[in-house]
Amino acid sequence: MKITNEIINKHGIKPHEFKKIISLIQKEPNILELGIFSAMWNEHCSYKSSKKYLRTLPTNNKKVIQGPGENAGVIDIEDDDALVFKIESHNHPSYIEPYQGAATGVGGILRDIFTMGARPIAILNSIHFGSHKHIKTKNLLNGVVSGIGGYGNCVGIPTVGGEVKFDDSYNENILVNAMAVGLAKKNKIFYSKAQGINQPVIYVGSKTGRDGIHGASMASAEFDDNTEEKKPTVQVGDPFTEKLLLEACLELMKDDSIIAIQDMGAAGLTSSSVEMASKGDLGIEINLNNIPCREKNMTPYEMMLSETQERMLLILNSGKEEKAKKIFNKWGLDFSIIGKTTNSRNLVLNFNDKEVANLPLSSLSINAPVYDRKWKKNENQKKVNMQKNFKSFKILDSFKKILISPNNSEKSWVWEQYDSTVMADTVQKPGGDSGVVRIHGKNKGIALTVDSSAHYCLANPLMGGKQVVCEAWRNLIAVGSNPIAITNCLNFGNPEKDKIMGQFVETIDGISQACTYLDFPVVSGNVSFYNETKNKAIAPTPTIGAAGLIKNLNYMMTKNIKEIGSHILVIGKTLGHLYQSEFFREVLFFKDGPPPEVNLFNEKNNGYAIQTLIAKKLVNSAHDISSGGILLALTEMCISGKIGAKIKIPNDNISIHEYLFGEDQSRYLVEINEKNIKEATNILKKNSVYYEIIGKTQKDKLNVDKEFDIKLSDLSKLNSFWFKNYFKEN
Amino acid sequence: MKSAVIVFPGSNCDRDVAVALEKFHIKNQMVWHNETELPKCDLIILPGGFSYGDYLRTGCIASKSRIINAVIKHEKNGGLILGICNGFQILIETGLLPGVLLRNKKLRFLSKNVFLKALNINNHFCLYYKQKKVIELPIAHNEGSYFANSNLLQNLEDNNLIAFKYCDQKGNIISDANPNGSSNNIAGILNNKKNVLGMMPHPERLIDPILSGEDGSLMFKSLFNSPT
């Protein structure tokens, strides 16, 4: 087959990139080789636009065992335990086939975890959809949620948290980010680096079919009117096989049979074999006749680029083949010795006794292109005077609008479709600030959250980047954990545009600043560019997945109000920032202006104060104040505790709207009972933490001084109305 | 009391139930579905999960496993069998319990805590529920809507073979408290001899006060203390 310009173009390779290929390999690539380059050099595998900036993230401290660069990050959680976690996007496939796209997204991230030798113990998801009025939204939402549930539930891993958001900017580019978390022994982590020459290369899992050929390139291409044509590249997930693969791999990992292991994710066999060999600075030789195939007459090109799910590549210590084979066969999985490691530093593929590809591995990995793309600073928005515009709105009416809006509705319609209690270690289910899972057999736990704030990032990517890290940190603090590390999924538009690239650069800067200040390293992550259709990009959406440690679960905190007659305190200063708030969006339909400022000193100081109060058992319940402001946070605490509250605005420096709906950062609401209030406030004062006592808990009703008095059950109904109504389940 | 938990490909509550059995001092062994014989035991547990991915029909393919003949024989000899969630579905497909389990009324998976009432406590599984008016346990299933024709329903009611019904927090058996559309709010049933119990809720997931309760413990305590 002659390699024409059209073919090169179809592989997403630019003319100058093709020239570079020829100079690197000193020959014209054949079609198989071109396909391999296309897979390895696209954005998804090469990170060619993002690499430069990802390097600037803080990725280390003394708890980090493995930072970015492996299948998942690993952190030390004491007593020989290690936590393994990562987040990944499956945006494009989910838009095309919501159920399978989302399901295989979960499957992929689970494999990233168990390849490291960890048993997955929790899943989280962050999903963004277009406006609820957009014709595709209902079907997409339904499909994505049942796909996430369908996969995770079947494998038997609890989903303990997540977020669901709606915004016009995702109308034609939904986001499906899935995070998985696993538990391993500190000294039994498995890596993907090949070692030793002449060691057997093993293929295990499902048979290879023609699924998702060029899926990775699709994930790196902007949608256009011809997307229909690209359609058959979606894969079907088989969670049952995943479960078997999980058990078989963990069984084999009990001894030292495995030298290296890597799942076949994006770009399948190509990226897994290239990455394993390159990391070990070795060569690899594969006989494609030994690949277990599902269809007849599959070509080398198809085998190398297929993205069939539920497959793994292993390098075994030679001599262990029989033992390994027994285990995989017991679980009913394919097992095939497909090649060996060599000292050639080349990828060599043989088929029907002929060499069909031979490429220097360096050309696919270290010599892959890296770009320093042009970028432009974001034009951050200024404040305009809005005072006149909102004062006439009644507080209760406004609040009701917020409560029934899709973004602020209670999300149990979503998370009840996820098994949250399998494994019997879920101590905090979805619905709180973080999900909490117990470390099996011990009295310690891990708090987990995923957060994003695209509105803030769109208005000011630097501030937004900072804010979202802080929000995740706050969610971890609020359940009584000690935040340890994060993973991040950076969802952006087309990086070839300087404006989008600017959003990316500034967001990373913000994330870096916050992570550095909070000693909250980034241990893994994923970048998803080209979330853009017909020139319209999504709002920049960095999703932060974060983990915290609760050393003693008896100190875990929840947000539900515990008793009547205790005090309610706002921790942190309320300045009344309303730009980018839910109040402005849902009530005034006003979307401009800057996001709230983040002061990292206050963030840390307030967070530490909450930790101290919790450690001294002075707090009944705690909740961070995020979108929606004090009133929404308080209502959520009351509804979940089935106990009301009576509050009074403590000062008149700002308007009541600003006080109740302002989205100033670094704040928490805490419930403290009479006998502890003195000690608690002394601690706050001593640590220079600003606080206000705004009222007391009471039976059944929420009462805001002079403004309204309403039954909790009414608020609760409003808050759970939207989803049921949308899906006609009333 | 000795037990055996059968592990099918795709079972995922096998460990959880083994942990519960151990906690309540029941000597347990795990048995792979491909075996043909059971170890000596008084109680067999078919755990929850997704045996064979729940492909085709839930529980159906597991009911064709090699070990099933031994399970049937165990029942014939009067041995105890507990099927939880997917285990209940397997018992139905095996014919050890009557009726069928259909998809949840709202056609979506449901994972949440529910309230239950124990209607028959005179059996090896439920003795300790005597102390509790309303029980709280989690459910997590897609196909838990128990369906039976009116004759069978009548028979179950008349012979006191309904072990659990869904109820509200106060113990009222009302349709609002029925999470999945089960006939007569049925959450679990016994066979005629009352040595087989199938139930959708997961007792093994709530055996510890640090979770959201420990109502599941009572089932394991009942089993531990039942005469063997």
Add this chain to the structure above:
Amino acid sequence: MKISAIVTLKKDVLDPQGKVVSQTLRNMGYDNIINVRQGKYFEIELNEINKEKAKKKVEEICKNLLTNIVIEDYTINLK
């Protein structure tokens, strides 16, 4: 008028359910099973007496709701 539609996975698309069913049949002793593929069946009752019109409608329905053409095909039959 009653029309049936059968929705199947495209030929090259993995069918996990069919795979398990054929494996199970083999385990049950049906050793001459080569392959099983599973699909969905719909029986649609329409208020429409014109055959051609009814068929057109169902065709439209298949495209708009019952199948995702990314991974599935459909066939239609008058009953």
Add this chain to the structure above:
Amino acid sequence: MKISAIVTLKKDVLDPQGKVVSQTLRNMGYDNIINVRQGKYFEIELNEINKEKAKKKVEEICKNLLTNIVIEDYTINLK
């Protein structure tokens, strides 16, 4: 030889999936939809050239595995 089998819910068994499909279709503007019932479709490839024998086998398979006779019926078709 390829044989197909269709498994449907018995008439008197409630079919919530079919109900949702017909409701959705009506919401989409297909107002002449009377009813939709959903079932399963199987395409079974057998190593057997005798039609009658193949049909018998599939019949057996339907009874033994593919249908739950409490609530489902099946029909078989040679391809």
